[in-house]
Amino acid sequence: MKDLIDKLENERTLSHTEFKRLLSCEDDYLHERARETGKRFFGNKIFLRGLIEFTNYCKNNCYYCGIRYANKNAERYRLTKEQIMQCCETGYSLGFRTFVLQGGEDGYYTDDILCDIVAKIRAKYPDCAITLSIGEREYESYKRLFDAGADRYLLRHETANDAHYKTLHPDKMSSENRKKCLWDLKKIGYQVGCGFMVGLLGQTLEHIAEDLLFIKELDPEMVGVGPFIPHSSTPVSKEKLGDLHLTLNILAILRLMNPNLLIPSTTALGTIDNDGRELGILVGANVVMPNLSPVGVRKKYFLYDNKICTGEEAAECISCMKRRMENIGYNIVVAKGDYVD
Numbered sequence: 374m375k376d377l378i379d380k381l382e383n384e385r386t387l388s389h390t391e392f393k394r395l396l397s398c399e400d401d402y403l404h405e406r407a408r409e410t411g412k413r414f415f416g417n418k419i420f421l422r423g424l425i426e427f428t429n430y431c432k433n434n435c436y437y438c439g440i441r442y443a444n445k446n447a448e449r450y451r452l453t454k455e456q457i458m459q460c461c462e463t464g465y466s467l468g469f470r471t472f473v474l475q476g477g478e479d480g481y482y483t484d485d486i487l488c489d490i491v492a493k494i495r496a497k498y499p500d501c502a503i504t505l506s507i508g509e510r511e512y513e514s515y516k517r518l519f520d521a522g523a524d525r526y527l528l529r530h531e532t533a534n535d536a537h538y539k540t541l542h543p544d545k546m547s548s549e550n551r552k553k554c555l556w557d558l559k560k561i562g563y564q565v566g567c568g569f570m571v572g573l574l575g576q577t578l579e580h581i582a583e584d585l586l587f588i589k590e591l592d593p594e595m596v597g598v599g600p601f602i603p604h605s606s607t608p609v610s611k612e613k614l615g616d617l618h619l620t621l622n623i624l625a626i627l628r629l630m631n632p633n634l635l636i637p638s639t640t641a642l643g644t645i646d647n648d649g650r651e652l653g654i655l656v657g658a659n660v661v662m663p664n665l666s667p668v669g670v671r672k673k674y675f676l677y678d679n680k681i682c683t684g685e686e687a688a689e690c691i692s693c694m695k696r697r698m699e700n701i702g703y704n705i706v707v708a709k710g711d712y713v714d
């Protein structure tokens with residue numbers, strides 16, 4: 374394993390077969406190496422992103438997702454511009470310097486409406502990053518939002534393998550368009566985050582190796598990877614949870630592939646294991662994304678079952694997160710946390 378890890382650190386990539394071998398690594402050595410690399414580049418700093426889940430309406434029907442259009446059990450909501458501004462205000466006073474506006478693909482939010490919201494946040498918080506995570510849109514739409522002041526965009530590619538992608542999404546969606554969106558976003562100048570779930574129906578190590586090679590090619594600033602967690606009102610409700618150890622291996626590989634990468638230790642990881650977010654940090658993740666959504670809507674943004682942090686006020690959530698990070702020797706910093714090459 375040591376040879377393979379050295380090679381990954383030096384060449385920043387591996388062959389498909391080598392990635393598969395490293396993904397199956399059973400011992401902690403891979404994790405230790407990734408932790409050391411993370412410490413070397415970021416010290417014990419952890420960046421914060423405040424997640425504002427502003428709409429759970431979605432026109433798509435991804436088979437794994439709890440807010441899919443066909444889920445009639447989901448109670449739908451939209452936040453007003455005023456509510457979103459209130460989330461930012463609370464977040465700012467708690468030390469957040471990045472606001473992530475995340476939502477389903479909701480036709481209500483036209484470019485005009487979104488640009489107005491983004492511009493308002495941009496004007497009020499010139500020292501903050503504005504991240505959007507609102508799915509697939511046209512180039513022109515991404516461009517308008519960028520010009521209005523958004524500077525980062527999260528769009529998980531979900532799986533780089535087109536055949537696998539087709540088994541998880543209705544016909545209208547394709548991995549080709551998803552990837553095109555990511556390339557468009559990069560071209561416009563956004564800091565871009567892609568990513569995928571671990572343990573999704575039909576996923577093999579082959580697929581994950583393809584994901585890693587796609588990530589290498591795209592060269593994003595951020596990569597979000599978390600375990601798949603079944604949602605009871607979806608067609609894949611009976612499937613197994615994603616594997617913790619495999620998720621940690623992937624985070625470690627990402628850290629070694631790009632020491633500067635922004636890697637969140639996800640809420641999904643914290644949901645499958647009480648110490649999941651800490652374990653993610655200890656294999657090189659360097660970002661946490663506590664919820665800034667109003668408490669009243671948190672339980673409605675259920676992408677998967679048993680999601681954590683849905684009862685707490687923003688202030689409680691952040692103090693919990695600070696304590697958790699301090700317990701393992703890390704500190705949350707008040708900073709925008711831009712990608713640096």
Ligand code: 5AD
Nearest residue numbers: 437438529600601602604641676677
């Ligand atoms: N389990 C874990 N993660 C999920 N996501 C969607 N549904 C689930 C699920 N059931 C992830 C997707 C999406 C991100 C916002 O949440 O990867 O891109």
Ligand code: FES
Nearest residue numbers: 682685690693694
């Ligand atoms: Fe949200 Fe612990 S981080 S309650």
